[in-house]
Amino acid sequence: MVFDQPAYRVRLFLSVDLTGSTDFKAKTGHTSLTWLKAFQKFYGEFPSMFEGNYHKACCEIPDIGGDERDCHPKVWKTIGDEILFVNRVDSITHLGAYVSAFAQTLKDFGGDIYDIHKLNTKGNGWVAAFPSPNCSISLSKGTDDPLSGSSELLTEAFEKQVDETPHKYDFLGKGIDGGFRISRNSTIDTFTISPALAYLLCRAKRNNETTMFDCDFQFHEPQQLKGVVGGNYYPIVSIDTNRDEQQKKIYDLQADLLQQPASADFAKLAEYLERYIDYHRIEKPALKLANGNADVDPPEHYQRFISEWQAEATKLSAAIAMEEEASETDGSSVKDSVPPANLTDALSTVHKFIELFGKSNTAKPHTPPSPKD
Amino acid sequence: MTVELMTPTGLGASKASVEKFAEDIAKHVGFMPGDSIEELVERVGGKLEVGSSGGGDAESGSIVASAVDDFVIYVSRHTSLKRDRFTIAHELGHLLLHLDPIKKTNSHAVMRATRWVDENDQQQKRAEWEANWFAAGFLMPSEHFVKDYEALGLAGVTAKYGVSTTAAQIRAKSLGLAP
Numbered sequence: 001m002v003f004d005q006p007a008y009r010v011r012l013f014l015s016v017d018l019t020g021s022t023d024f025k026a027k028t029g030h031t032s033l034t035w036l037k038a039f040q041k042f043y044g045e046f047p048s049m050f051e052g053n054y055h056k057a058c059c060e061i062p063d064i065g066g067d068e069r070d071c072h073p074k075v076w077k078t079i080g081d082e083i084l085f086v087n088r089v090d091s092i093t094h095l096g097a098y099v100s101a102f103a104q105t106l107k108d109f110g111g112d113i114y115d116i117h118k119l120n121t122k123g124n125g126w127v128a129a130f131p132s133p134n135c136s137i138s139l140s141k142g143t144d145d146p147l148s149g150s151s152e153l154l155t156e157a158f159e160k161q162v163d164e165t166p167h168k169y170d171f172l173g174k175g176i177d178g179g180f181r182i183s184r185n186s187t188i189d190t191f192t193i194s195p196a197l198a199y200l201l202c203r204a205k206r207n208n209e210t211t212m213f214d215c216d217f218q219f220h221e222p223q224q225l226k227g228v229v230g231g232n233y234y235p236i237v238s239i240d241t242n243r244d245e246q247q248k249k250i251y252d253l254q255a256d257l258l259q260q261p262a263s264a265d266f267a268k269l270a271e272y273l274e275r276y277i278d279y280h281r282i283e284k285p286a287l288k289l290a291n292g293n294a295d296v297d298p299p300e301h302y303q304r305f306i307s308e309w310q311a312e313a314t315k316l317s318a319a320i321a322m323e324e325e326a327s328e329t330d331g332s333s334v335k336d337s338v339p340p341a342n343l344t345d346a347l348s349t350v351h352k353f354i355e356l357f358g359k360s361n362t363a364k365p366h367t368p369p370s371p372k373d
Numbered sequence: 374m375t376v377e378l379m380t381p382t383g384l385g386a387s388k389a390s391v392e393k394f395a396e397d398i399a400k401h402v403g404f405m406p407g408d409s410i411e412e413l414v415e416r417v418g419g420k421l422e423v424g425s426s427g428g429g430d431a432e433s434g435s436i437v438a439s440a441v442d443d444f445v446i447y448v449s450r451h452t453s454l455k456r457d458r459f460t461i462a463h464e465l466g467h468l469l470l471h472l473d474p475i476k477k478t479n480s481h482a483v484m485r486a487t488r489w490v491d492e493n494d495q496q497q498k499r500a501e502w503e504a505n506w507f508a509a510g511f512l513m514p515s516e517h518f519v520k521d522y523e524a525l526g527l528a529g530v531t532a533k534y535g536v537s538t539t540a541a542q543i544r545a546k547s548l549g550l551a552p
Contacts, residue, residue: 001539143531143538145453152456152537312451319488320539326502327509327547331388349473352441354401356417 001320003313004156005306006131008298009163010285011171012089012197013179014073014102014125016109018042018081019188024119038117039081046083046109046121047075053101053108061097061212065291068094073101076166086171088163089127093290095197096204096213099125099239103191103215107243110188122186123241126179126194129285132305134173136162153316154309175283181225182236190218190238195273196284198237202270203289210290216240216263229280235273237264377482378437381471383499388506388547391470395510398469406517406534410461418442419468421461423450435487436464438472455537459508460488466507471500512536513544522550 018038025035050073058069068090076086085102089095102123110121128134131154137146144150149158162169179194186192193201204213218240222233240263242248255262277284286296298306386394398404404413414421422445438444446464448457467486475484486504490497513534521530522545531541545551 140454143455143528145455148451148453150538152453152539154451309451312449315489316452316456322490322498322501323505323509323540323543326388326505327543329388329502331386331391331499331502331506349441349476350398350469353417353469354398356442 001317003153006156006159008302009088009130012087014085016083017122019120019122021081050105053104057097057101063210063290074166086166091290092204092287093211096211103239106241111243120188122188123191124183124186127197127285128175134175136169138169178228181228185236189242191241192238195235199273202266205266219264378485379475379482381467381486381500382496391503391506392510395507396514399511410458420445422447438484458535459540462508462511463504466504509544
């Protein structure tokens with residue numbers, strides 16, 4: 001039996017919250033069902049608007065790959081006033097297209113729903129690598145395994161199914177936990193992004209002629225987040241999603257008067273983030289710049305993971321081959337009787353085994369019979 | 374004192390007798406199809422570890438046993454739960470079939486079995502066969518399995534017995550239920 005090795009992959013997670021919806025329900029819920037229409041619009045229109053913006057963004061990127069262009073944002077799950085998307089990304093250009101389109105959708109949809117219901121949107125995003133150090137998991141249905149599906153070992157086929165139908169799976173790992181934690185800092189104007197995502201997007205911006213990525217970054221006061229990098233101060237980075245041009249102009253002038261930059265210098269930010277990530281040994285996903293570039297080497301943690309996986313695949317293949325071989329013979333080339341003479345050698349161990357089981361099993365009504373029975 | 378690690382060698386028992394032996398033990402301890410084998414290991418004093426048994430190797434799917442109530446079974450982080458069940462049953466087969474003869478040779482010896490054996494070593498290979506027969510009989514007792522396979526089919530027995538499709542297929546073939 002041959003097992004198909006799971007490839008290194010990076011997935012982008014994006015979440016959008018409908019802000020003000022709880023208050024909106026509380027204020028209007030007892031007299032009208034307008035809030036229901038607001039959610040209907042959010043669930044009904046945000047994903048398709050994001051998809052439309054993604055395809056528009058791709059049209060403006062000559063270097064985006066055909067497969068990348070044919071993708072579409074996939075919903076991972078919805079939780080009340082939040083929709084989460086997840087997509088495998090093949091290059092920094094691909095990543096930039098999703099993020100630009102998402103930021104644009106936060107503005108477009110936010111503007112629409114504000115005009116109608118005085119609600120708005122805020123976003124959060126992060127990246128995580130699979131199958132190591134994070135992993136994909138599903139509820140076990142029928143004979144499938146949560147971590148490997150229909151196979152006895154995690155395979156590429158399983159991870160491809162996750163890529164195709166992420167709504168059937170969940171994702172576990174530090175990369176996911178950290179991603180959720182930073183969302184508390186997101187606001188209508190600040191689409192928060194994890195340090196690793198910010199680092200990759202700084203590279204996208206530095207290579208703007210290829211990626212066409214041109215969002216502005218804001219760097220905020222680092223914060224301590226529970227369970228993230230051992231309680232050390234964590235960089236808070238966001239993409240500017242201010243949708244009010246007049247207000248944005250005021251903020252820019254205000255920043256100028258305070259002698260503060262309106263947006264972070266992306267070259268300095270990239271250097272800072274790289275040093276921070278390396279120092280704290282945070283996962284730094286490896287992605288090539290664009291579809292046409294040569295593949296980059298996966299990180300060391302994946303190399304370790306996959307060499308262990310390969311050893312396991314070899315052993316498992318050999319074990320299954322031996323199980324088949326054993327089942328095809330009756331092994332009767334030697335003397336045998338009932339109870340077999342050659343098995344009596346093992347009987348004292350067996351008696352002890354049954355005795356041990358019986359002792360630990362006294363709380364149960366069933367009493368194992370004596371081996372003499 | 375240096376502990377001698379000894380590899381199990383085959384008893385030379387037939388498939389039929391090992392399978393019956395395994396089925397009898399399952400009956401004695403009240404182990405029913407699909408029951409938790411992990412719990413059984415814990416009850417008799419064994420331990421399950423995920424990962425390597427150490428010693429500079431990566432011998433997942435192996436057992437290190439000093440006594441019937443003092444053993445560790447290693448399973449891989451990469452394998453399915455159903456594969457792990459077969460692996461654990463296989464290692465229990467080594468424990469119950471092959472530890473005693475080792476102890477009779479050297480009462481201080483520790484048995485160490487791995488799923489990776491030298492194909493040319495007939496004694497080790499025989500021990501692997503016996504452990505496989507034990508696992509099949511213990512997890513998929515023939516009488517129940519035949520009835521259930523006919524009633525539920527391959528997918529049904531896979532779910533009921535908590536075994537992989539491959540393990541169920543091999544068992545079905547061995548019992549003459551499938552070509």
